Amino acid sequence: MTEQTALVLEEKGKLSIRDIDLAQSLGxxxxxxxxxxVGICGSDVHYYTHGRIGQFVVNEPMVLGHEAAGTVTAVGDRVSHLAVGDRVCMEPGIPDMTSRASKLGIYNVDPAVTFWATPPIHGCLTPSVVHPAAFTYKLPDNVSFAEGAMVEPFAIGMQAAAKANIVPGDVGLVIGAGPIGVMTALAALAGGCARVMIYDVVAEKLQVAGQYDGVIALNPAQPVETQVLEATGGWGADVVFECSGHPSAFKTLFATPRPGGCVVFVGMPVDDFRFDLVAAQAKELRMETVFRYANVYDRAIELIASGKIDLKPLISGTFPFEQSVEAFDRAVEARPTDVKLQITLPG
Structure with missing residues (x-):
C-alpha cells in the first residue's frame, strides 16, 4: 500500500484532504x-450530497474524481506506446478484457468493470495514480491538461452521437444544457447534424450553449415541442438527446422527434418517471440508451486537437488542490453560469 494525500469523501456530506493508503503497484x-x-462531475457531487447513486453506496471513505489528465512518470515493462514525460488523459473505467462484453466491443457495460470514484473504487483526486496503459491516451501538444480532463465527459456526448446513427444534414435537439448536454450538442454537430437545438429551463445555461455556431438555444419560457415543430415546419427533429434526466422532460419528449426519428437517453433520472410509450410507437421511434462510452476516446481527442471542438469556454472555474472542498461546495451551489469546475494538483 502507498499512502498519499487525497480528497476523501469520508461519508455523505463530509469531505477532507488527508493522507490515505492507496494501492499503487505498477504492473x-x-x-x-x-x-x-481533475474535473468535478455531477456524479462526484451526488456522492457528496447523497452518499449514493442507485446501487452504488459510499460505505467507507472514498477518493473522488474521475475526469483527469496528467503526465506519465513510469511505464510497465510491456508498455511501448507511452513514455515517461508524455502528457495523457485516462479512461476511468477498467473492464475485464476477457469478458463477453469486452469481446463484443461494449466493454462499458461489462458487469466486472471498475470505475474511478464509484464505490468501492477510489478516484484520482490524488497526486499520483497507476492505470492500465491500454486506457491511457497521449495528448497532442496543442491540447492542454484542462482540455484533456474534459475528454471524459465529452466522450459521453460522442457515445450519444454514435448511438444516434446521425445522417449528414440531420436536425438535432438536446434536452438539458448542463455539461453533458452542451457536449452532446457539439458531438452531434461533429457527427453530421446541420444544426442542433438545445433546451433548458435555465436561461444562463442556454447562453453558454448558444455561443457555439450551429447550436440554437431555444426559449426557456416557451414549450420545447412548440419551438421544435415551428423550427422544422411541423416535422420534428431527426434525433433527440435527452440529457436532463428530469422526470418533467418525459411528459412531452415524444412530441419533439419526427416520425421514424431517434431518441437517445443520456441523462439518468434519480426519481421514478412515466412516459407515453404509445406516442413513441405511433411514430415508430428508435430509442437508444447511453451508459458511459466505449471506443470513442481516440476520436474525441482528435476532434479537440483539430480545433473543430472547443471545450475551453465550458471551463467555468479552476481551483488549486488545497481548495478542493471549496470547489465541491461551489459545485453543490449549482450556479447557473457554471458549466465545468476543475481542480489542479501541484507538481
Missing part, C-alpha cells in the same frame, strides 16, 4: 501518472 501493462487536472 507490466500499467503506467504511473502524476495528476495535473
Amino acid at each position: 507490466p501493462d500499467d503506467v504511473q501518472i502524476a495528476i495535473h487536472t
